Amino acid sequence: MKIWSVANQKGGVGKTTTVVSLGGLLARRGYRTLLLDMDPHGSMSAYFGLDPDQTDASLYRLFQIKQSKLTVPPQQLIHATRFENLSLLPASTALATLDRQLSTADGMGLVVKHALDLLSAEYDFALIDCPPLLGVLMVNALAACEHLVIPVQTEFLAVKGLERMLRTLSMIGRAKHRVPEYTILPTMFDRRTRASVSTLQHLQGRYVSCLWHSVIPIDTEFREASRSGVPLPIRSPKDRGSLAYEELLDDLLTPMAQRHSPITVGVSQTHA
Numbered sequence: 001m002k003i004w005s006v007a008n009q010k011g012g013v014g015k016t017t018t019v020v021s022l023g024g025l026l027a028r029r030g031y032r033t034l035l036l037d038m039d040p041h042g043s044m045s046a047y048f049g050l051d052p053d054q055t056d057a058s059l060y061r062l063f064q065i066k067q068s069k070l071t072v073p074p075q076q077l078i079h080a081t082r083f084e085n086l087s088l089l090p091a092s093t094a095l096a097t098l099d100r101q102l103s104t105a106d107g108m109g110l111v112v113k114h115a116l117d118l119l120s121a122e123y124d125f126a127l128i129d130c131p132p133l134l135g136v137l138m139v140n141a142l143a144a145c146e147h148l149v150i151p152v153q154t155e156f157l158a159v160k161g162l163e164r165m166l167r168t169l170s171m172i173g174r175a176k177h178r179v180p181e182y183t184i185l186p187t188m189f190d191r192r193t194r195a196s197v198s199t200l201q202h203l204q205g206r207y208v209s210c211l212w213h214s215v216i217p218i219d220t221e222f223r224e225a226s227r228s229g230v231p232l233p234i235r236s237p238k239d240r241g242s243l244a245y246e247e248l249l250d251d252l253l254t255p256m257a258q259r260h261s262p263i264t265v266g267v268s269q270t271h272a
Contacts, residue, residue, distance in 0.1 A: 233246065
C-alpha cells in the first residue's frame with residue numbers, strides 16, 4: 001500500500017480538495033483507496049456526508065484504543081462511500097483534544113502508521129488529509145507516509161505556511177527521524193492576477209527542485225463538486241481541474257528521476 005499525506009501549516013490552500021481529487025482518480029482507475037481525515041474540522045468527512053460531531057467510528061477511536069490497550073481491528077472504523085473502491089476513515093471534532101490528552105503519553109506518534117500496517121493488504125493507496133497545525137496528528141501523518149504533497153495557494157500568505165511546513169520537516173530531519181519525499185503543489189492559480197503570477201515565480205525561484213511542474217487552476221467546479229459530495233474527477237472528468245489533478249497523479253506515480261521540470265511563468269500553461 002502506498003501512503004501519501006497532504007499537509008500545509010496554513011488552512012484554505014486546497015488540502016482537502018487535493019486528497020478528494022486524487023482519491024477519486026485512484027478509485028476511478030480501479031485502485032482500492034482509503035482516505036483518512038485527520039483534521040478536527042472534518043471537512044473531508046462532511047464532503048462524504050458524515051458529521052464529525054456525531055461520528056463515533058472515527059480516527060479519534062484509534063487513539064482511544066491505543067490508550068486503553070484494547071485490540072480493536074481498524075477495519076471496524078472504516079466507512080464505505082457511495083463510490084466504488086473509495087473508503088473513508090473519518091474525523092471527529094474530538095481530535096482537537098488529542099494534544100492535551102496525550103502530552104505525556106508514549107508511542108502516540110505511530111498510531112496511524114500501525115493501523116495502516118494492519119490494512120496494507122486491503123488497500124492499494126491511503127491518502128491522509130492533515131490539520132494545518134503541528135501536533136500529534138501531523139506527526140502521525142508524516143510518520144506514516146512515504147510521500148508528502150504540500151499544496152500552496154498561489155498568494156503570499158500561503159507561502160508563509162509553506163515556509164513553516166519546510167521548517168517542520170527540517171526539524172524532524174535534525175532529530176534524525178525519517179523525512180518523507182515531498183512535492184510542492186501550486187494551487188488556485190489564476191494567471192490573470194499579479195498575485196498568482198508573482199507567487200508562482202517566487203516558488204520557481206526558490207523551490208525548483210521539489211516544485212511540481214504545473215499548477216492546479218482556480219476553478220469554481222471544485223466548489224460545485226463539494227456541494228454535490230462527488231469528487232470532481234468523478235463528477236466532471238474533462239473539467240480543467242480534473243485534468244490538472246490527473247496530470248499530478250500521473251507524476252506522483254512516476255519515479256522521481258523521470259519527472260518533469262517545473263513550468264516557467266509566461267510559457268503556455270495547459271491548465272492555467
